[in-house]
Every structure is written in structure tokens, then in C-alpha cells.
Amino acid sequence: MKLKLLFAVIVIAVIAVGSAVGYLGYLLYEPYMGEATTFTVKRGDNFPAINGRLIKAGIIKSPRVFHRYVMFKDKLSSFKYGTYEIPQGASMEKVLDILTEGVPILERLTIPEGKNLYEIGDILEQKDIVKKAEFVELAKDKKIVKELLGIEAPSLEGYLFPDTYMLPPQVSAKEIINIMVREFKRKTSNLDLSASFLSPHEVVILASIVEKETGAAWERPTIAGVYLNRLKKKMRLQADPTTIYGIWERYRGNLRRSDLLEKTAYNTYKMSGLPLGPIANPSLAAIEAVLKPKSHNFIYFVSKNDGTHVFSSTYAEHNKAVDYWQRNRRNRQGRSWRDLKQD
Structure with missing residues (x-):
């Protein structure tokens, strides 16, 4: 009698474990059924923040299962800053691969005409690209100004060309400045800036x-x-x-x-x-x-x-x-x- 009871308990336990594993596997590989979308890993994001936004966006079904899977894969600190494309049908396994091994899409940055360097700094910080203070400091750095313009000037104001840029992920403030000044030089290359009585x-x-x-x-x-x-x-x-x-x-x-x-x-x-x-x-x-x-x-x-x-x-x-x-x-x-x- 005791052997039969023990056998029954073992069978029930095996079934329960199998069901749990099967359910976890179902959740892990269940495809994301929404429209193809994008997801951004922000600078300084920890895993709970990422996990929370993924569930809120409907990209994953279970934050607990995703958390355990990420721990199992030892990727809690492997998420890379940037914006990623999440295709329709992506499983939680696929989502993890995208956010830790994938290539981020380029960041679209539009600088309207007539904005000053402080306003550009605001735009960059609002889009979580770089900090305003760092951008402004570099744009006022006399050594950088001399290096890029070849003249003595209080800042790079006037030479941060207003346009739409596609920036690579994790671009630095210095790189953004170089890109914008380079675009100014390219756009004005066909103009004779010495045609006026002004310099x-x-x-x-x-x-x-x-x-x-x-x-x-x-x-x-x-x-x-x-x-x-x-x-x-x-x-x-x-x-x-x-x-x-x-x-x-x-x-x-x-x-x-x-x-x-x-x-x-x-x-x-x-x-x-x-x-x-x-x-x-x-x-x-x-x-x-x-x-x-x-x-x-x-x-x-x-x-x-x-x-x-x-x-x-x-x-x-x-x-x-x-x-x-x-x-x-x-x-x-x-x-x-x-x-x-x-x-």
C-alpha cells in the first residue's frame, strides 16, 4: 500500500514538473503577436527597468519567466544601449538575443534651423543621446573650436548645421559635434563666404x-x-x-x-x-x-x-x-x- 502511494506521489510530481517545464517553455517560445515595433534600451537602464517596459509594451508575456531565462543565460548585464527592431513573431528567446547581441538601428536626430547650441543640447538630452552639459561644454571648448574651425571664436555656435542626422548607437558628444561641423563645411563648400565685405x-x-x-x-x-x-x-x-x-x-x-x-x-x-x-x-x-x-x-x-x-x-x-x-x-x-x- 505504501509503495503504491509513494509511486503515485512520484508520478504526480513528475507530471507537475513536466507541466511546469512545458508551460515555461511555452511562455519562453510563445511568439510576440503584435505589430513589428521598436524597443529602446536607455543609457543606465538596469534589468528591472528593461523587463518592466517589455511587459508594458506587450513584447513578452511573463516578466518572471524572462527574468529567470536571462539569469540562466547569464545576461543580466549584457543589454546594449540603443533602439532595436522587434519583429512580429519574436519569442522571448529571440527578444533577448536582439537586445544583447543585435545591432541597434540608427538614431534619427532632427535639429531645426535657428536653434542655438543650448537648445541643441536640450534636444540631445531629451532623446537620451548625450547629456546637455557635456555637449555645451565641448561646443565651447576653445581647443576644439580652433581645431575644427581654424579661427578664434567663443564657441562652435553657428557651425552646428541644422539638419536631420542618422546617428550610430552610443555616439559621443564629441562625435556629434564633429558630424555637425563637417556637415556645415559640406553644405557651404559651394558658397564663396568671402564674397561679402564681411569676413x-x-x-x-x-x-x-x-x-x-x-x-x-x-x-x-x-x-x-x-x-x-x-x-x-x-x-x-x-x-x-x-x-x-x-x-x-x-x-x-x-x-x-x-x-x-x-x-x-x-x-x-x-x-x-x-x-x-x-x-x-x-x-x-x-x-x-x-x-x-x-x-x-x-x-x-x-x-x-x-x-x-x-x-x-x-x-x-x-x-x-x-x-x-x-x-x-x-x-x-x-x-x-x-x-x-x-x-
């Missing part, structure tokens, strides 16, 4: 101001012409964006009269000529506008509150435009230049 570096400085002054592409040559006219007449540029850049780290969106009166190396209300360096990273079109400005007699312009401007040749004309477009509350309602028809 090539001064062309970039003025182009950065033109870039920040208007969102309407067709206005750039006209605005470039205004600033070039003012420089020739030895008039101060009085460009708001230069003042903002000079106080960037404490600027909160509203330019005050006291800001316009503050002396900085960039405030063109308080200094003659161009600021110390570029205030943003201009588009190719803005650089071309400085090299081929529209010829006119305008030396003033005022915003029409839609991204475009009214241009004037005399201070009296300018004051009339200011009264109409800035002091008349009805005309200060926001609009967009995108809704306008170009002449």
Missing part, C-alpha cells in the same frame, strides 16, 4: 541674426540687406535676438527694457557692429541671403505680428509702422506668415 565668420554671425529675425524664407534677403545697410552706415543693429542670446541662461521669454540696456558681448542695442559671435545655427538659405542680399534703402523694420515685417527707409516711416503694427492693440493679434500669399 566668412562675420557672414555666419549675420546669417544667424537673419535666421532668428524671420520665419518667412522670402524675407531673409531683405532683412540681410537692412543689416548690411546699417553696418555700412555704422548704425547699431539693434536686433532683439542678439540681446536675448546675451542673457540666454536667465531669459524666460519676455524681453524687458532693462535687458535692452544691459551691456553684454551680444547686445547690439549697446554696441556697434556685429556681436561677439553667432547667436544660433543658421540655415543655408540664411547664409545665402547674407551673401546675396536684396538691394534697397531700408534701414528699419517692424513686426506685423505674423512673422513678417514692414520695412522703412526713414525713422519717420518706421515710427508710423510701429504705431500701426505695435501700438495699435487690434493689429497685435497673432497671425502666421504661413497663411500669407507671397508676392
